[in-house]
Amino acid sequence: MTEWRFASAVTVGLSHKRTETPCQDRVLCEYADGVLVAVAADGAGSAKHSDDGADVVVRSVTESLQHISTLHPDALLDRLRVAIDQARSAVVSLAEARSVPIREFACTLLVVVATDNGTACAHLGDGVIAVCDGGEEWSWVFWPQRGEYANTTRFMTDADAMSHLNIEIIRSPITDFAIMTDGLEPLALDYASQVAHNPFFNSILKPLHRSSCIGCDAPLSDALLEFLNAPRVTDQVDDDLSIIIASRRPSTSPGS
Amino acid sequence: MDPSLEQQPFGAVEFIKNPEMRCPCILLLDTSGSMSGNKIDQLNEGLRVFERELKSDSLAAKRVEVAIVTFGPVQAAQVFVTADAFVAPTLAASGDTPMGAAIEEAVQMVANRKQDYKAAGVQYYRPWIFLMTDGAPTDDVSRATALLREGEASKKFNFFCVGVDSADMGKLASISPPTRQPLKLRGLSFREMFLWISNSLSSQSKSQPGTEVALVNPTTPTGWASV
Numbered sequence: 128m129t130e131w132r133f134a135s136a137v138t139v140g141l142s143h144k145r146t147e148t149p150c151q152d153r154v155l156c157e158y159a160d161g162v163l164v165a166v167a168a169d170g171a172g173s174a175k176h177s178d179d180g181a182d183v184v185v186r187s188v189t190e191s192l193q194h195i196s197t198l199h200p201d202a203l204l205d206r207l208r209v210a211i212d213q214a215r216s217a218v219v220s221l222a223e224a225r226s227v228p229i230r231e232f233a234c235t236l237l238v239v240v241a242t243d244n245g246t247a248c249a250h251l252g253d254g255v256i257a258v259c260d261g262g263e264e265w266s267w268v269f270w271p272q273r274g275e276y277a278n279t280t281r282f283m284t285d286a287d288a289m290s291h292l293n294i295e296i297i298r299s300p301i302t303d304f305a306i307m308t309d310g311l312e313p314l315a316l317d318y319a320s321q322v323a324h325n326p327f328f329n330s331i332l333k334p335l336h337r338s339s340c341i342g343c344d345a346p347l348s349d350a351l352l353e354f355l356n357a358p359r360v361t362d363q364v365d366d367d368l369s370i371i372i373a374s375r376r377p378s379t380s381p382g383s
Numbered sequence: 384m385d386p387s388l389e390q391q392p393f394g395a396v397e398f399i400k401n402p403e404m405r406c407p408c409i410l411l412l413d414t415s416g417s418m419s420g421n422k423i424d425q426l427n428e429g430l431r432v433f434e435r436e437l438k439s440d441s442l443a444a445k446r447v448e449v450a451i452v453t454f455g456p457v458q459a460a461q462v463f464v465t466a467d468a469f470v471a472p473t474l475a476a477s478g479d480t481p482m483g484a485a486i487e488e489a490v491q492m493v494a495n496r497k498q499d500y501k502a503a504g505v506q507y508y509r510p511w512i513f514l515m516t517d518g519a520p521t522d523d524v525s526r527a528t529a530l531l532r533e534g535e536a537s538k539k540f541n542f543f544c545v546g547v548d549s550a551d552m553g554k555l556a557s558i559s560p561p562t563r564q565p566l567k568l569r570g571l572s573f574r575e576m577f578l579w580i581s582n583s584l585s586s587q588s589k590s591q592p593g594t595e596v597a598l599v600n601p602t603t604p605t606g607w608a609s610v
Contacts, residue, residue: 172591240429272569277404280592314398319504324399334392354393
């Protein structure tokens with residue numbers, strides 16, 4: 128199978144800059160033995176330690192998903208669920224150690240584990256994971272979880288988090304995926320028709336399609352960060368922004 | 384490769400334009416005969432302040448939606464309109480105070496608006512119903528009281544109640560849900576009250592998941608209300 132290449136970026140939102148709140152989004156990608164693990168977490172706005180919550184969750188999930196290249200799909204799914212449960216426990220422990228209510232560490236979670244035996248996805252809260260299988264049609268894997276009102280979602284710290292975790296494995300091969308937290312969602316999803324906006328995903332993957340990198344494309348990650356900070360984005364959203372893009376299509380760059 | 388693409392590889396990313404999230408607010412205003420004179424003038428000035436403040440915040444102007452129901456008789460002085468298109472009406476005072484019917488109308492308008500949003504796939508914040516009165520109800524409020532209680536308990540809306548001048552605060556307290564007691568306007572500080580409402584709505588219209596909107600306490604010594 129061909130190798131994955133990917134890029135990611137996180138930036139602090141204008142609303143957080145104004146209130147001097149730290150960036151509460153975290154992303155982490157690990158690529159080893161042909162397995163790409165991509166994780167993003169978005170700390171809840173007013174939760175005092177949600178940046179630490181997001182941090183603990185992404186690190187814990189990635190650590191638990193090492194050496195999994197030989198796992199069959201069902202075993203992979205189980206392993207992913209356990210990894211997330213353990214990440215939740217890690218946050219509980221942190222809260223106890225600091226004598227702080229667990230809700231102060233609230234964060235969402237988005238995970239993609241891309242292996243040769245299938246792509247396992249897990250999602251709790253808002254933001255979106257979208258996949259493509261070689262053409263120009265993108266599909267969201269789980270619709271963002273929201274309560275009735277715009278400013279409500281689910282968090283890893285909810286008592287019933289594990290029972291609401293969306294988790295599944297895509298067995299057919301995918302060539303591209305994207306993960307974003309809720310800041311970029313309104314630019315990428317058509318809410319009225321509940322579909323992924325193909326032009327968004329195709330246009331943001333294009334530079335990665337041109338790349339002939341293997342693994343993390345650092346210069347492209349820098350360019351992605353510049354994009355997140357550009358006025359045409361920040362004029363529309365003042366939240367923290369995170370995105371991970373990944374592809375294993377043959378590179379479109381000439382001479383590659 | 385095109386040099387501009389090299390420098391700004393993500394310069395050509397295409398966005399979709401979704402409708403803005405909505406933050407609906409119904410102002411339920413007593414325009415009965417007793418409001419005539421300076422009181423209605425101050426109220427009208429307050430409404431103009433409200434319009435200006437909402438329009439001065441570009442994001443709130445697109446998200447906040449305003450409807451106005453006056454009583455008595457119960458009339459829609461403004462159907463739901465986004466703040467950037469809202470023009471403050473000039474209200475006149477006359478008639479009695481069918482508060483019960485007005486509250487029932489507001490609760491139904493909120494329910495209908497939510498249906499509109501859902502049909503269009505538009506996200507929305509928890510709606511506000513803001514009642515202002517200078518008297519006591521002249522109609523039966525038992526159904527209205529039950530609707531307010533049930534609505535607050537099931538988080539259908541946020542209900543605020545402000546009594547002005549010789550308003551029957553005891554009666555208002557019995558109509559209001561237990562979790563939100565009525566406030567008494569200090570003098571005729573409608574301007575300050577409307578500044579508070581517009582600031583609160585603006586904050587809510589930008590709030591992100593996990594953030595409780597912290598409302599400025601209006602009952603401080605320099606605030607516009609007392610308990």
